[in-house]
Amino acid sequence: MGGIGLEHHRSSENQQEPKSWTDWAGMDWDRNVIAHEFVHSWNGKFRRGADAWTPDYQQPMQNTMLWVYEGQTQFWGYVLAARSGVQSRDMVMAMFATAAGKYAEGTPGRSWRSVEDTVNAPQLMRRRPLPYTSLTRSEDYYVEGALTWLEADQIIRKGTGGAKGLDDFAKAFFGVRDGDWGEVTYDFDEVVKVLNGVYAYDWAGFLRTRLYDTNQPAPLNGVQMAGYKLVWKDKPNAYEKGIAEERKTLDLTYSLGVTLNKDGDVTATLWDGPAYNAGIVNSTxxxxxxxxxxxxxxxxxxxxxxxxxxxxxxxxxxxxxxxxDGGDRLPRRLAPPLAGEHHTGQGQRLRQAAHRARQVTNLS
Incomplete structure (x- = not known):
């Protein structure tokens, strides 16, 4: 069936693997869709971007605020899954680590295409497989959006001495007109206004830089402000391991720069990675x-x-x-930073990784 979901105003349609609830430990990686779609009742159905609201099906929707609609929903999907016990804390930390690794070293397309521009991906791509998505990008407003909201949460926490966080934004933004089953629209300016009501900051500049500008640093500030760092090791984290075992895939993005299926077919190639530069591309x-x-x-x-x-x-x-010969290297975990450690450039790291095993571990 696959782990996909479709939000509705008062419910959600959730499709998962048949053993997702019977093999509790083994399928821990697969249950996030429940928390994600739950959040959509507030974020997306009750509160929705002004240009996404239409009076009827004859009017086309616009998606300029999907970094709120889906990006913050992705953030809360992670958080609420761990808080509720639908997924373990360690699994959610591994999911954050995988996301951080992807945008730190697995998405060279960040140099030319902004997160905000990827809101057009559903219309342009219609979720069809396209070559070199690491360069062209896909619906990155989901997960890079979530990392942006993680940073916003940490800015609020630091600025208020831990007294407030993104929970307070959610209460103010989504918790209005209790009992109203209609739709309440918003725009960029309202998002900024409510954020400033929680904690005064240059939120307009923050959001425009992180989401509308290109060639930005890797979105790791939220991770680092929370007291963690991205760590690369020689074994996949629990999230990547669960995906690989279920789908029979091998992800070598951060070493050779390829992903393989069970038959040895290359299903994805990292743009300008070792495999790509050796002429190994999709369908090889x-x-x-x-x-x-x-x-x-x-x-x-x-x-x-x-x-x-x-x-x-x-x-x-x-x-x-x-x-x-080639090693495998995946985002495995985020660990507390150690003195003297630093990040190297993507190109250098990929070339080094082609000769040794290296993956990312969990958040701890």
Missing amino acids: KIVAVGRPCLFVRRDEGCDHRREDREGAYQPADQARRAVS
């Missing part, structure tokens, strides 16, 4: 790992013989590519 099939593939048998795959005595073999570079 990996037929050997660990040693050169000298010949590919036309009917069977890779063979390591040097001789083609019967004409049954052809040079590998004329058939399907083989990949030699």
Whole structure:
């Protein structure tokens, strides 16, 4: 069935894997859709962007405020899943780590395309698979939006000495007209006004810089202000592990720069990563790992013989590519920062990662 959801005003339609609730520990990674769609009753259905409201189905909706509609819903989906016990705290921390890793090193498209511009992705892409999404970007207003709201929460907490947080914004913004089942619209200026009512700050500048500008630093401020840092290790975190086991995939984005399915087909390539620069792109099939593939048998795959005595073999570079040694490296966890540690540039880190295992661990 898959873990997808559709929000309604007083309910939600939630589709999950059949064992999501019976295999409680094993499917912990898959249950966030419940909390996410629950939040949409307030954020998206009751309060919705002014240009997303239409009087009838003949008028096209606009999506300029999806970084609130979906971005803050994604944030609260993480938070409420952990608070309610629908997902474990460790799993939600791993999800935050995966998000931080993606936008720290897995999305070079941040250099030219803003989060706000990705609100057009549903109309442009219609969720069809497109090549090089790390460069073109997709619906990043969800998760990068959530990291932006995490930073907003931390700014409020720091500025008020812990007395207030984004919970107070939610009460003021969503908790109006109790019992009203209609729709109350908002725009950018109202979001800024309510934020300033919670804690006075340059919220207009904050939101425009984080969401409307391009080529911004990785959105890690919220993580770091909360007392954590992004840590890279040689094993996937619980969230990435759960996805890989269920979907039979192997994510090598942060080492070789590719993602593979169970048949060895490349399903995603990191733009300007090691694999991309070696000519390994979507639809390439990996037929050997660990040693050169000298010949590919036309009917069977890779063979390591040097001789083609019967004409049954052809040079590998004329058939399907083989990949030699490479480590895997994934966002695994966020850990308290250690003195003297720092981040290196993306290009240098990717080249180094091609020769050693490196993944991100959990938030702790």
